[in-house]
Amino acid sequence: xxxxxxxxxxxxxxxxxxxxxxxxxxxxxIYRPDTAxxxxxxxxxxxxxxxxxxxxxYAHPAWYARHDYVVIAQDTRGRWSSEGDFHPYxxxxxxxxxxxxxxxxxxxxxxxxxxxxxxYVGAAQLLTAAAHPPALTCIVPAMIGSxxxxxxxxxNGAFALACNLSWVLFVSQDTALRQGRGEWASEISARYxxxxxxxxxxxxxxxxxIIGELAPYYKEWLDHPLRDDYWRKHSIKEQYDQIGVPALxxxxxxxxxxxxxxxxxGGLRQLASSSEAREHQYLIVExxxxxxxxxxxxxxxxxxxxxxxxxxLQLRWFDRWLKGKEASWDGVAPVQYFLMGANRWxxxxxxxxxxxxxxxxxxxxxxxxxxxxxxxxxxxxxxLQEQPDLFVYHPSIPVPALGGRSGAVPDLTPMGPKNxxxxxxxxxxxxxxxxxxxxxxxxxxxxxxxxxxxxSTEDTDFVAKLVDVYPDGSAxxxxxxxxxxxxxxxxxxxxxxxxxxxxxYEISLxxxxxxxxxxxxxxxxxxxxxxxxxxxxxxxxxxxxxVREADFRTATQTVYHDxxxxxxxLLPVSSSATT
Numbered sequence: 001x002x003x004x005x006x007x008x009x010x011x012x013x014x015x016x017x018x019x020x021x022x023x024x025x026x027x028x029x030i031y032r033p034d035t036a037x038x039x040x041x042x043x044x045x046x047x048x049x050x051x052x053x054x055x056x057x058y059a060h061p062a063w064y065a066r067h068d069y070v071v072i073a074q075d076t077r078g079r080w081s082s083e084g085d086f087h088p089y090x091x092x093x094x095x096x097x098x099x100x101x102x103x104x105x106x107x108x109x110x111x112x113x114x115x116x117x118x119x120y121v122g123a124a125q126l127l128t129a130a131a132h133p134p135a136l137t138c139i140v141p142a143m144i145g146s147x148x149x150x151x152x153x154x155x156n157g158a159f160a161l162a163c164n165l166s167w168v169l170f171v172s173q174d175t176a177l178r179q180g181r182g183e184w185a186s187e188i189s190a191r192y193x194x195x196x197x198x199x200x201x202x203x204x205x206x207x208x209x210i211i212g213e214l215a216p217y218y219k220e221w222l223d224h225p226l227r228d229d230y231w232r233k234h235s236i237k238e239q240y241d242q243i244g245v246p247a248l249x250x251x252x253x254x255x256x257x258x259x260x261x262x263x264x265x266g267g268l269r270q271l272a273s274s275s276e277a278r279e280h281q282y283l284i285v286e287x288x289x290x291x292x293x294x295x296x297x298x299x300x301x302x303x304x305x306x307x308x309x310x311x312x313l314q315l316r317w318f319d320r321w322l323k324g325k326e327a328s329w330d331g332v333a334p335v336q337y338f339l340m341g342a343n344r345w346x347x348x349x350x351x352x353x354x355x356x357x358x359x360x361x362x363x364x365x366x367x368x369x370x371x372x373x374x375x376x377x378x379x380x381x382x383x384l385q386e387q388p389d390l391f392v393y394h395p396s397i398p399v400p401a402l403g404g405r406s407g408a409v410p411d412l413t414p415m416g417p418k419n420x421x422x423x424x425x426x427x428x429x430x431x432x433x434x435x436x437x438x439x440x441x442x443x444x445x446x447x448x449x450x451x452x453x454x455x456s457t458e459d460t461d462f463v464a465k466l467v468d469v470y471p472d473g474s475a476x477x478x479x480x481x482x483x484x485x486x487x488x489x490x491x492x493x494x495x496x497x498x499x500x501x502x503x504x505y506e507i508s509l510x511x512x513x514x515x516x517x518x519x520x521x522x523x524x525x526x527x528x529x530x531x532x533x534x535x536x537x538x539x540x541x542x543x544x545x546x547v548r549e550a551d552f553r554t555a556t557q558t559v560y561h562d563x564x565x566x567x568x569x570l571l572p573v574s575s576s577a578t579t
Contacts, residue, residue, distance in 0.1 A: 096128025298416025
């Protein structure tokens with residue numbers, strides 16, 4: 001039942017029913033100035049509790065209401081107070097459309113609606129926009145991918161274990177309570193709090209706390225390890241030409257959805273359905289991980305310029321598009337990105353900066369590159385005659401992910417910059433380090449690794465990680481990438497690897513922007529696991545949800561760096577950012 005209360009001059013209506021086209025009622029809280037005037041609408045549709053409204057990262061809805069907006073926070077279908085069943089993304093397009101049009105018709109609202117929110121809530125915005133409700137005027141999708149498969153549930157064939165498992169445990173708790181199964185909710189809550197103890201459990205489909213009646217989609221994800229029609233139906237990038245509203249895209253250098261957010265920006269800039277939308281796509285990249293948003297990320301402090309000022313930014317954006325205050329957004333470049341290392345903001349008309357030049361750094365070793373005790377090196381000089389490096393990967397002893405681009409809770413999943421020395425002492429990590437830099441060097445753009453490698457098994461993973469080595473020896477991760485060997489040619493079809501055959505792998509480490517200071521060194525780590533960010537490859541082609549310890553095989557990995565097979569990393573060196 002709807003109720004009213006107020007916070008000073010803000011009127012709050014709680015649990016207001018919104019009837020969807022199929023009769024299901026979704027419930028919303030409305031925050032608005034207590035006056036007779038009409039105001040534009042800000043809408044946040046969340047599966048994470050409308051009463052919270054993602055306030056871990058954003059100001060409370062009442063804050064926006066005090067700036068003369070009607071703010072509506074709604075529980076999505078099958079979540080918290082709303083009716084219906086929850087299956088990720090299935091109803092967000094039509095439910096979003098119906099809610100936008102309902103909001104625009106409220107007697108105290110002007111028929112101009114903007115949406116905001118991050119992660120799942122960002123996807124809900126883009127899917128709503130693809131349904132093109134007439135009253136939707138602009139959106140601010142933050143930290144969300146471009147594809148339901150690639151970069152979200154899987155990355156180049158590897159299952160994003162830590163993020164997926166922890167997320168399902170989190171959302172299942174509400175589903176259990178909705179079904180009156182308090183005992184399930186208690187069990188899942190305990191499992192979620194100790195998620196790090198579950199990551200090694202096999203098979204994945206039988207992980208304690210994962211209850212099929214509550215989250216059947218988890219098994220569906222594992223049953224679809226390739227990018228088939230199951231994933232395409234919710235792919236945002238395949239709907240760019242259906243989206244016709246201006247968008248402000250918010251990304252983080254250490255966020256799991258970084259690549260997808262950048263792709264959304266670029267794709268809509270090129271393919272959006274209206275010229276206004278194509279001309280008004282903006283990208284802001286902070287140095288943050290998924291949440292919470294702060295200058296303090298992992299083990300590093302990025303300074304006061306990295307403080308969370310997103311609410312003020314969003315207010316300027318909404319004033320521009322919902323109130324017609326064009327001056328509030330004057331002079332904003334299409335791309336603003338935080339240059340780590342220098343800890344300041346840069347801007348560009350595009351991403352990557354036009355002057356970024358791909359500079360190769362080649363892998364070398366004299367004896368062996370295993371661990372920081374080896375003699376692996378990076379150099380702009382191509383290799384000539386050099387022996388390959390070997391290491392052994394067994395899934396029972398995977399290399400831990402220290403920080404990085406996982407999501408979504410830093411206590412439970414590997415996120416952010418952390419000192420990599422604890423894993424670089426392992427012999428199953430190849431370590432290649434450049435000489436100290438003679439001058440400050442700016443890297444801004446997508447990083448790629450071309451790796452010539454062989455394995456003794458029919459399938460395996462290769463992981464590459466770019467690291468900033470400080471003069472005192474500490475080594476902080478910048479970006480990482482993974483590729484499942486059987487998916488090297490396609491995400492839609494697996495192909496076994498011929499054992500011991502040298503294969504060229506191209507591994508994207510995603511984008512970054514960082515000033516590597518004079519005296520620092522560039523390091524590339526190469527190994528075969530990034531656990532639990534991604535599942536452990538058993539070195540066999542098997543359904544990922546069914547793998548058991550008995551299925552594990554030992555892989556001997558050979559990484560080549562010679563004149564015929566010049567393994568290297570491509571660094572986008574930029575001169576546009578002043579040093």
